[in-house]
Amino acid sequence: MKSLLPQISTRSPWLYRINAGSCNGCDVELATTALIPRYDVERLGCKYCGSPKHADIVLVTGPLTAKVKDKVLRVYDEIPDPKVVVAVGICPVSGGVFRDSYAVHGPVDSYIPVDVNVPGCPPRPQAIIDGIVEAIKIWKSRM
Amino acid sequence: MFSFIKIVLRNLIRGPSTEPYPFGKASAPKGLRGKVKFDAHNCVACRMCEHVCAGGAIQFSEVPDKRGLKFTLWHNTCAFCGLCEYYCPTKAIHLTGDYHTAHLQKDKYGYVETGLVKYQPCANCGTPMVPVSPRLLSLAYGQVNGDIARLTHLCSECRRQICDPVSSNRSEVK
Secondary structure, three states, rough: OOOOHHHHHHOEEEEEEOOOOOOHHHHHHHHHHHHHHOOHHHHHHHOOOOOHHOOOEEEEEOEEOOOOHHHHHHHHHHHOOOOOOOEEEHHHHHOOOOOOOOOOOOOHHHHOOOOOOEEEOOOOOOHHHHHHHHHHHHOOOOO | OHHHHHHHHHHHHOOOOOOOOOOOOOOOOOOOOOOOOEEOOOOOOOOOOHHOOOOOOOEEEEOOOOOOOEEEEHHHHHHOOOOHHHHHHOEEEEEEOOOOOOHHHHHHHHHHHEEEEEEOOOOOOOHOOOOOOOOHHHHHOOOHHHHHHOOOOHHHHHHHHHHHHHHHHHHHHO
8 A cells, every 4th residue: 555655646746836926927837837738737647726735746936025934934834744845936946036135035945945946037837847747756755 | 509519620630739748849939048058168258248147147256276267157046038148249158948947956056057268378478368259359350360360369468568559658657
């Protein structure tokens, strides 16, 4: 049973999206990746879920602004283990063009353990799919 | 009433509109701004790219053994805006069509594009200087004659002395 579980469950990871003060560029690309049949992330068995309690892979966008920092950390704590974090865009990875701003507390990896980085402003849907594929591999190893 | 049959048949003939990636090959559209490629041979270290970089991704620094200037671009803060390519006078920076940027967290700080602009000793006094790229010369003068080509091997001080010995001596007296 223990060996069967990682094989079955990694076929259908559920994605959850946290907007940590994003400009909406990366969010649009994430929506494109999931909703438009041209890119169709659901071929990997992925599905967006509305509740952090159902999530397996977390996609973080935005530079973690001072305003949303506490909320992001609270939502992140609600996600059950094992979870994999993918930082989408340059903002969560390094702060991007907003780095060193007084309103930005990022980068995200100083508060949340990030596993995969997908830089880009915004990254292309294929690059996001790349990141999700990497995340599924990591998730499988953590099961 | 059965107008949908026409659409169904048309879609059956056309096949799926989903791109095969990641199971198949992915294509990049023309003019896409992807990962930056740096060509040290054409670089004249004017540092315009460093000045205009929106994300502060580009940095020039002298290597510890003073062999030359090191160009470093950290992809994780590059916004792929293309300003560096636009303002580079010698087109030593190019944005390629490569957009596959996903990498693991342990590679975060190693995800850079580097290049070394090697110093060249001045033919007259031996001071190390950034070599003049042939592309800059052809941009500035069109056709490069022998005199200009000889001057490119001299540092700025020696060039000034050769071209205008009187005024360069005067500046030394001051």
